[in-house]
Structures are given as C-alpha cells and as structure tokens.
Amino acid sequence: MSVLAWIAVGSLAAWGWLLLGQGFFWRTDQRLPRREAPPDWPDVAVVVPARDEAEVLPVSLPSLLAQDYPGRAEIVLVDDGSTDGTGELARALSGRYGGLPLRVVRPGEPEPGWTGKLWALRHGIELASAREPEYLLLTDADIAHKPDSLRELVAAARTHNLDLVSQMARLRVASAWERLVVPAFVYFFSQLYPFRWVNRPEARTAAAAGGCVLLRAETAERAGVPDAIRQAVIDDVSLARAVQRAGGSLWLGLAERVDSVRPYPRLADLWRMVSRSAYAQLRHSPLLLGGTVVGLALVYLAPPVTLCAGVAAHDAAAGWAGGLAWAVMTGTYLPMLRHYRQPLLLAPLLPFTALLYLLMTVDSAVQHYRGRGAAWKGRTYARPQAAPDR
Template sequence: MTVLTLIACLSLLTWLWLTFCQGGFWRTDVRLPPGRADGPRPSVAVVVPARDEAEVLPLSLPSLLAQRYAGEARVVLVDDGSTDGTGELARHLGAAPGALPLTVTSPGEPPTGWTGKLWALRHGVELAGDVDYLLLTDADIAHEPDSLERLVASAESGYDLVSQMARLSVRTRWEQLIVPAFVYFFAQLYPFRWSNKPGSRTAAAAGGCTLVRREALARAGGVAAIRGAVIDDVNLARLVKRGGGRTWLGLADHVDSVRPYPELGQLWRMVSRSAYAQLRHNVFLLIGTVLGLVLVYLVPPVLTVVGALVLAPTVALPALAAWALMTYTFRPMLAYYGRPAREALLLPFTAALYLLMTVDSAIQHWRGRGAAWKGRTYPAPMREGREELREQPPCADGPAR
C-alpha cells in the first residue's frame, strides 16, 4: 500500500497544481474582449483554404459573405486541389445578392516542404492585396453576421492577433464524449490567460478563426515562416508574439464549426493527425505524455476503487480527492457545450481514448504515414520556424529573413 499511497498522493498534488497554478485553464470565461466602437474600420480580407469542402461550404461560406462590416472587406477562397466541385460551388454561393466580393482561386499542388493548407493560405494572402487585417478561417467555420466586426474591434483595442476557438459540434454521442475534452486538454496545454499575457512564453491560436494584422504577419516572416507546420495556428501565434506582437485567444460565442463527426473513427483521425507533431516527434515526450495521462487521469478513479476494495483509506482518499478536482474542473467546459455535469465522471475514459490516439499518432508516423489529411500525407517532421525561411526566396506574404 505504501507505493500506491505515494502514487495517489502524487496524483493529488498534480491536480492541486493544475487547478490552482495552471493559469485557471479550466475556466471558460475568457471571451472576446470589448473593442473600439468608434472611428473608421480598417480593411480586411477573409482567406479561406478549402479542400473537398462541398459538403459544408453551403453552411459556412454564406455566413462570411453576409458579414455586416462597416469597413472594406472581401473574401478569398483558395480551392486546394478539390475534386468535389468546391470551387464551382463557392462561385455560385458568391453570386448571392448583397454578398461581399468573393475571389475563388487555386494555387496548384504545394511544393516540397509546404503543407497544403499553408500553401493555400500563402496564395490567398498574396491575392488579398494591401489590407490592414487578414481573417484566416477554415471552410467548415460559420460566423454570426457581426463576427468580423467584433474581431476587428477587439484587435483595434491593441492586439496584433485575435483568435477564437470555434464551438465544435456535439450532436452525436461520440462528439459529446470527445469534443469538450478536446478543448479542455488544449486549454490545459495552452492556458488562455498565459497565452494572452504579454511577455509570457505561452502562445497559441485556433486555426479555425484567427484575425492577424498584415503588418504583424509580415514582421513574423509571413506564412512561409511556418510552411511545414502541421500545427500551424500555434506556430503562427508564437511567431507573432516573438516578433513583439500582442496575441489573444479565447472561446467563441459567435463562431461555430459546421463539420459533423458522427463516428469515433473521424474524431480519432482528427486528434491523431497532429498529436505526435504536438510532441515534436520526440519519443521521450511521447513516453512522458503517456505516463502523465495515466498519472493525472487514470490513477484517481482506479486507485479510488482499489483503495475502497482493500479498505486502504491512505490510497482511496487522496485518489478520490484528485478525482473530485478533475471532475470539478471539467464541469465548466461541459456547461459551455451544454452538456450535463454528470458527464464529467466519464473524463478518465475519454482521457484513455486520447492516450491511445496519441500512441496511434506516433505509430502512424513511424510507419511513414505521418499527418494524413484528405489524401495528403506528411510522413517526416518538418522544421518549423524562422530558420526555414532563410532557405527560401522572398515571398509576397512576408519579407525574407
């Protein structure tokens, strides 16, 4: 029992740290800051990379074309080699009366060293022209009519990058089990308050909805500076922050993903596609992550039951306390997604699934499949950051370094 008691106490100490010293990651009150409501509005280009998105585009693109924005705004949709008529559908949707100006373009296949999405973004940024802001948003993201106005107003209050984590679908049972935990784990890894604090080393963004000053993007090296990044949003925020920019990230109230994930396999691929890249393809970080997930999420319920069965209160009580903190901190995220508090008891099971997804991500990488997405695979880790940019010729989306 001595070893089990030590493990249970270590788990409890970890949860005490996470609850009170990890930037309040579990709180869901970090929402879009109020912005300036006066003065002329700067110009904005909305850049949407899209690959085989005909299924969701009718639910998302019209919301962008219908934005009520007081300044100059236009939409650039980059058809990234779609085979399902995405480009033609976008042009049809763009013909709606009163819609914002829409440009549909295709950059062709990405060259070696680029991910498809970032090659598309670079092309869209080039076509955007000399605008003040760029809204980088995914093809499955729907925006309320005042979303752009709110984002720009917040940025004008003193931010170079403003990003909202879109509310994901939780219609199916698997979505209800996986999605709230996905956002909870992300916030635990990148506490929003730390990320939003000037001078903090933590920096993150949500790729589905990121508004960035064109000047700040160019100062950071442009899209080319992160051209091989699988986790492009976090890397973009890091570059902007390192360049002296001020960034903000929080939960969304007016931005929603319309992409459904009705099956576990779809959610599994969503997570495993980038999990090992998040660990920088480092086997030691993988081992540490697996052990950490076991200690933090699996030890509390398992040792609570074991301690109760063998009548060992020195094992059961600290384990139960750790489980209580886990449950308590997960409840706000469940409330944000409109889920009942009792589902917090399922978090250990969900964490076990994430552990398996992470291991599977590493296995797929070792097999040469890497980050597979819509017919493309990035089997080898690519260097991310400014050092890559020195190997490239000057680009229109940012100065060469």
C-alpha cells in the same frame, strides 16, 4: 504508506497544481475583451483555405458573405486541389447570396516543404495583399460566423492594439462520441496553452485557434508567415509563436459568434482528427511520448483506479487521495461542459476520455514510424513539423 497510496497522493498533488498553478485553464471566461467601434473601419481580407469542402460550404460560406462590416472587406477562397467541386460551389453560393465580394483561386499542388493549408494561405494572402488590407481574417472552410463576427473581432483588435485575435470556435457536439470527446479536446488544449497566459502582456505562452484568426497584415509580413512555418501541421500554434517572436501581441479565447459545422459523428472521425498531429506536437520524440503516457496515466487514470483499488484492498489513504483527485478533476471539467451545454453527468467520465486521447497519441506515433505521418484530405506528410519553439 503503500505504493498505491503514494500514486494516489501524487495524482492529488498534480491536480492541486493544475487547479491553482496552470493559469486557471479550466475557467471559460476568456471571451472577446471590452471593445469600442473604431473611428474608421480598416480594410479586411478574409482568406479561406478549402480542400474538398462541398459538404460544409453551403452552411459556412453564406455566413461570411453576410458579414455586417462597416468597412471594406472581401473574401478570397483558395480551392486547394479539390475534386468535389468546391470552387464552383463557392462561386454559385456567392451568386445566390450576394454580400461581400468573393474571389476563388487555385494555387496548384504544394511545393516540397509545404503543408497544403499553409500553401493555400500563402497564395490567398499574396492575392489579398495587392489591395493592402490592414487585417487578414484567416478562417477555415468549416467555420460559420454570426453576422457581427468580423466587426467584433476588428473592434477588439483596434481597442486593445492587438496583432492577433483568435477565437476557439465552438465545435459541433451532436453525436454521442462528439459529446464525449469534443469538450475534452478544448479542455486539454486550454490546459496545454492556458488562455490567461497567452493573453498577458509580455506573455511567453503563444497559441491560437486556427479556425478563426484575425491578424494584422503588417505583423504577418514582419513575422514572415506563412513562409516561416510552411511545414507546420499544427499551424495555429506555430503562427502565434511566429507573431510573438516578431513582437506582436496575442489574444485567445472561447468564441460566442463562431461555430464549426464539420461533423465528427463516429469515433473513427474524431480519432483521425487527433492522431494526425499528436505526435508532431511531441516533436516525434519517443522520450516525450513516454513522458506524456506516464503523465496522462498519473493525472487522469490513477484517480479512479486508486479509488477503486483502495476500497477493494481496504487502503484508506489510497481510496481517499484517489477519490479527492477524481473530484477535483471532475470539478475542473464542469465549466467546459457548461460552455458546450452538455450534461454535467459527463464530467466523471473524463478519465475514460483521457484514455482515448492517450491511445490516439500512441497511434499517432505508430503511424509516423510506419511512414504514414499526418494524413489529411488525401495528402500524407511523412514527417510533419511540430509548432517550433523558436
């Protein structure tokens, strides 16, 4: 066979493995497990780190204040050095809508060795712990919850004795770029961390979605979080690994009651979201970066390239293998597009989206070596840590 045909066959073999051997990552049926109302509802503290979130807070915070929770719950919003009146707006929204009690605190600038979000979570958890809640709900300021969200999370945790229950919020898909990039973001995440593997007893794979994490307070203390992961930019996976190391049980799935309201209307907005932490996930390793580029090229770019080149060169083996690989890839992406209620005709465009992610990852490395590191909300972390393995 020609070199082109071997590349196409290699890509097809990779997709055969991904289809059957990677935890069925492409399926979207991992939702909150069967649950029953507990005989007594535990106390919960909702901790919301917020930095310059005045744009999204009028949508997200009222949804937390309106939680229909049978037990005692309160909200601690940590105003992380905002300059847009986030704290004052939060108090005004609480006065207007009522509901769960709200406390707003400002912890000051992070100490050396801390990322801003984890510094805010540390202060929020410390303040909330004074009232000894059984669970902590860690949720981002751009996340809106249905009125029964907290109740269902706690019921799932109690029913299955889970230490951490996390849901991947349904991200916004309104603009053309969001439709092209956002469902693929969740698809790639689930490929790296198959939800079924995370949810198995005695699982080795650990992951969480940082926008919505219900965490048993006792387990958080035993795991030493957030102090143990204070430098992590990819804090959700780091948190899950710390909980797992402490003997905690995890569950991760797709959300039905939790939505992100943060807009990413332009490609530049989505680019920053991905590139700020992509190289940190590769542990700032040029070797891992090179392997990632080659892997993405073989798995996602080779199928359409070998199909077209094979047809042009009358190379039947390359054309057939490339076409079959592209078909398998397209088929695995359809469930995620259905979950996001997007046109299924977007599925064959996944190679183009993968190319964008490849370029975002390379740009993340370039920014790192230029000394810019991960930049977010006016803060730059020159050398942020990846999620630690141990």
